[in-house]
Amino acid sequence: MLRGPFLDRNWMGQNPDYDKSDIIMLGLPFDGTVSYRSGSRFAPEQIRLASWGLEEYSPRFNKFLGDVNFHDAGDLEFPLGNTYKTLEVIEKNVEDIYKDGKRVFGIGGEHLVTLPEITAVSKFFNNLAIVHFDAHTDLREEYLGEEMSHSAVIRHASKIVGAKNIKQIGIRSGMKEEFEFMKEHNTLAHKYSDLDVLKDKKIFVTVDLDVLDTSIMPGTGTPEVGGLEFNELMGWFEYLKNFDIVGADVVELAPDYDASGASTAVATKVIRELLMIM
Amino acid sequence: MLRGPFLDRNWMGQNPDYDKSDIIMLGLPFDGTVSYRSGSRFAPEQIRLASWGLEEYSPRFNKFLGDVNFHDAGDLEFPLGNTYKTLEVIEKNVEDIYKDGKRVFGIGGEHLVTLPEITAVSKFFNNLAIVHFDAHTDLREEYLGEEMSHSAVIRHASKIVGAKNIKQIGIRSGMKEEFEFMKEHNTLAHKYSDLDVLKDKKIFVTVDLDVLDTSIMPGTGTPEVGGLEFNELMGWFEYLKNFDIVGADVVELAPDYDASGASTAVATKVIRELLMIM
Amino acid sequence: MLRGPFLDRNWMGQNPDYDKSDIIMLGLPFDGTVSYRSGSRFAPEQIRLASWGLEEYSPRFNKFLGDVNFHDAGDLEFPLGNTYKTLEVIEKNVEDIYKDGKRVFGIGGEHLVTLPEITAVSKFFNNLAIVHFDAHTDLREEYLGEEMSHSAVIRHASKIVGAKNIKQIGIRSGMKEEFEFMKEHNTLAHKYSDLDVLKDKKIFVTVDLDVLDTSIMPGTGTPEVGGLEFNELMGWFEYLKNFDIVGADVVELAPDYDASGASTAVATKVIRELLMIM
């Protein structure tokens, strides 16, 4: 046998044993309904490689990745061009995770992957709520006649968990009807305490990386300027530390659109810090 | 009113009048079933801009774009993530073109767009044949369980026109079964005269730009080295000048993958020269 | 005829009818006097394509692009290498716009295009003032012996409208003499109310995109770090909402220098929001 040493090819700091892990990281390389620029299908693999440019230790949370006890399960394989079958594959695998008493940490892919995650998780918790970081409302009923679109994911999710159980952060783009929906259901969180109504809920945190400013995250499908600074996002994460997070995902990195690799590095750190609060 | 002068925003050398044109150029910005890297949805618009870096005159064919009498009809709009509806929109519009006594020149998008074009054109000619330039056989029956895939487009087309009416040029990648299909049906053309069996047919020419070597065409979904030089492709075009071409398309440019713009420039010149022989 | 649907190839939300529009958007693809990196000649066409990645609705101004009633007139064509003739073409077309009782919205190109715009507009208003967003003073008398330079545009404009009718925002680079000019004429605006002296004037707003920080706008000729955040720029726009803006332009995007497309996306949103306050 070879004596090595070998570079580890899984996410830095992961637990190699599925059974002994609390959180299951699952790559979801799907970008089939993206309305502008696609390419998020390549995010999970590039993020995994970039994780080795990070440290395992988070000074902000004074904690190690090893403390998180997560397992990198790899990336699901999807039938290209078939949105419905893809969503089904995701839903079933996420169900497996919760049947095993664990929590999911999805790595998109596009934002539509969140819908089957929510669908699956909602079968295990009757008081599920969503904390949604995004530049876009994602509250359309359909896009160009298609119901299953990344622009509609939160609207569809609201039918599962109820609009009152959704809080949105960083939103700065959408149709007028969507902003009215946000107003009607009071989903927009302006300050930390706006999240307090979800204190007793089981929380699913979904982070569309375009919630960050284009300066930090040019490598995404629909870059939208005027967004959160990284440390602002971290402020929200710190506040969420005291909530009961039962699942999470980070979506919409399109790594090929930022040849500098900085967007991928940022995405990777967002994931590390979000793992820290789960 | 403004006195200008203004830059023309259509394809260089086009005829602005649909009714008086012989050939209708149609942008087909669809890339939903791409198995590796997508982005060909942005090709039609970038090719149109790049056309202004060309000359209208082709020294090879001693002919002007103006002599071709083609009209740039713009780019179709598709429902994202819905492959079947997209194919339907293409098929109907291409039918319109032939009902009007004209010929189509499609600008992909991915290679699957060729299928509804062929379907439509075959309704108007009972002796349709296909000349297929590509690195890949595109002869799968399905890809990851999906029948409608850019990897299966020529297989499906063969069911419409008959495998004996297909000639393939530049093929260098595929599954063993696909190469056996090629052998069985003698579809691979090695030299110009291999095309002569199609002399009395109505020809649809479909050019997947990855038929060109990766050195010339890095900006494509699945770059495949060892391909044709540009002047080799032009040799085939010159030979095809004497065939009865009733439709054509050029597909699979992914412009964002070649930031130098060279791939887009090449695609644009392929289109100009292909127009010259129609 | 073709049934479509077709993608619109004009700026999103424009009014296709020149005569019925209030504002005329005019592409000015000139970059002949740029002192460092050129390429802004490609901005108007790429911005137009990128506009389709935006929403028509601006949550900040609670208004639609359709409410603005602007017409996308396309891009002027210039004689390459001849600065003076280019400026003449711009001046004449802008005059046309004001003769027709409309206002111009120029899309550069480099900053020198603002000079003929100002020249033309000043013929229609005797109390014209300029609000100038920029990293650079642009107050040189000449650059390397050339009077007509993008580094001199505001100095020349000051001779038309008077230095006291110019307010500059975001300036952080220039020669000592230029900073002394700014001091002498009190042109630098530090806070919103510094603009109030222009309250009764007709305002031309000119935005050199390098006023934004390099992190947001790397795709520009002379990136200058330490600039405005996007939301800071928007704060100034909100304040200007109550001024009488009779013309505007947004200049100096060099799209090829930011292959991520983020700079182009930002420029496009700056334009959308500036349209909202006119």
Add this chain to the structure above:
Amino acid sequence: MLRGPFLDRNWMGQNPDYDKSDIIMLGLPFDGTVSYRSGSRFAPEQIRLASWGLEEYSPRFNKFLGDVNFHDAGDLEFPLGNTYKTLEVIEKNVEDIYKDGKRVFGIGGEHLVTLPEITAVSKFFNNLAIVHFDAHTDLREEYLGEEMSHSAVIRHASKIVGAKNIKQIGIRSGMKEEFEFMKEHNTLAHKYSDLDVLKDKKIFVTVDLDVLDTSIMPGTGTPEVGGLEFNELMGWFEYLKNFDIVGADVVELAPDYDASGASTAVATKVIRELLMIM
């Protein structure tokens, strides 16, 4: 447990069982002595990902990757900045491979990695010869005073196997002394039959990817125009099919220098085809 399906994260077509494999693919991510542009340290991981854009079937050799029976052992981990320790780690692991009765297939990294491979392999065969594809002679005694340099690798190797047991292909750059060395020892192969003197030897094939023309392989440390076309390289591979190849490597891809990904795709196909002839 999760039902998947999951994407395979090893090289396409590999045998997951080290013990039952004939060839061991070993990533060697070292680029510490590169004289111009480094970055080949990232090649093994990007090549592995890109392998999934290939087909398992090689039409040229009418053979499947699965037929090759190779195992992807992963990438060695090296002490950064310490050239000597790095070479030692490589040498020991390659020795392990031959002790286990297998052959190595190294994926660089820079060309100096070939030296410890040769050193190790030479311990198992007393009639080792080298077939060296490269743009550069790599025959310096030292570079800027350093003996251990990628520019000196073949000179050092010649001391192990003897200069007469080296054949070089594609060489087009070097110092005069190096060309004289080549002449003196008759190492340059112009035509296939020049290799015949090695017919009874055990062959180690080392491919510096810059042997290919810059048009095909811009993503390398020292691109050198005027090189082999891909099909020319394949011609040599076909001829080598009848030689007794006991080890091989492919080095000097610098993936970040070709954002189009084409260089990585080419490197991956070179590897597939070289595997086919072993």
Add this chain to the structure above:
Amino acid sequence: MLRGPFLDRNWMGQNPDYDKSDIIMLGLPFDGTVSYRSGSRFAPEQIRLASWGLEEYSPRFNKFLGDVNFHDAGDLEFPLGNTYKTLEVIEKNVEDIYKDGKRVFGIGGEHLVTLPEITAVSKFFNNLAIVHFDAHTDLREEYLGEEMSHSAVIRHASKIVGAKNIKQIGIRSGMKEEFEFMKEHNTLAHKYSDLDVLKDKKIFVTVDLDVLDTSIMPGTGTPEVGGLEFNELMGWFEYLKNFDIVGADVVELAPDYDASGASTAVATKVIRELLMIM
């Protein structure tokens, strides 16, 4: 002879006469121990070119580059792959500078170049202190078994000047042990006045450009989000104006990783402003 005029090929505003200069700018193109992405070897030459995109006048410090009286000595040449000899070359040249009664301004290259600079400078001042701007602690004892690593540079420097004479700004990544070292020795400066303990010391300022946020500085080896804005860094520079700075360097620009050139432009301005306070 040629009448010119010629473009100056040295740093803008430098004094061409070494003997009459106070500060010697020294290019240090070494990147041999970089743990993630290398390429900082190309920084000195690209920064020099980019300096001509700046103005000589700094509005912030109301001072000209010409006032600084610095000489651009060019870039040292190093033996590739030999870390120890490289460090020796740097140390000797920096000694030369101080023997001549001048101060060094190093342009990296990677951060390890600071160690021989400090070693040399410490021979001339017995009360040397370090102000260290960085995202990373750089306080490891070794990295992958190597003592000489850019990750260990400040730890080694602390042995020369004493940990109590080090102040660190912007640190946000490292191992737990490193953060404990920082705590134990109270090296982290949170506010300007934390630097006051160094008021009577001779200060060496070392700026690892990744102290800036990734949005401003994607072109660096290990981009680390959540960093300083440019104007925050300038605030620290303004405070340092009143300290006795006897040497400085700016390191870790990897220009090829930011094709937009913005990172290089930022690095260049950091250097200009740091020169202003010396």
Add this chain to the structure above:
Amino acid sequence: MLRGPFLDRNWMGQNPDYDKSDIIMLGLPFDGTVSYRSGSRFAPEQIRLASWGLEEYSPRFNKFLGDVNFHDAGDLEFPLGNTYKTLEVIEKNVEDIYKDGKRVFGIGGEHLVTLPEITAVSKFFNNLAIVHFDAHTDLREEYLGEEMSHSAVIRHASKIVGAKNIKQIGIRSGMKEEFEFMKEHNTLAHKYSDLDVLKDKKIFVTVDLDVLDTSIMPGTGTPEVGGLEFNELMGWFEYLKNFDIVGADVVELAPDYDASGASTAVATKVIRELLMIM
């Protein structure tokens, strides 16, 4: 003083002494009349840096750069946006070179720089001829109304040396009138011996790098596929070795359009080999 060693910042292998040199290399960073993509203004400085990635020895010509005895005079400085003054500066400096009994080797910049070179050189030789490598005829009388355009440079030059004293190689794009001009004056050289009519002339060799195929030279203003391979260009150079070359230039590299650096590397080698035959 500093002991160094320092990297040389001039062209590799140059003679530092103008007076003792035979050939004067002159950077001509002008791109003001470019019809499509500009940026060749940055070529001279990037080529100079890239020269250090070459060897001084040319195996093809068995000769060293040192044998050529050329001096790198640096890059001229031009008034931006003023074409006529720029041409005048070039003409005067080139005259200086010939007054000093030397020959020019211009590094563009765009192709229009050749006109003042020819003008100057023609004052010293009454039997001047031009060998013109290019994709484009450059035989227009004007472009968009401008006489001074890079598209017209050879037409204007023909008025100085006579159309019969011009031979063109690699031409593949132009207007019909231009091709007719070529025919009428028999300027197109198809085979080496077509150059023999110029055997007794003094030759100026002008190489527009887009004569090379786009695969080799994507980093140019108007990439034109179907061009020469590098070794084909070298074949012409070898034939020209026996001609009396009194001046030369290499133009139209736009380095920023090829982030891989390969185009710059190719341009640099073209220059090295062209120097070898002078």
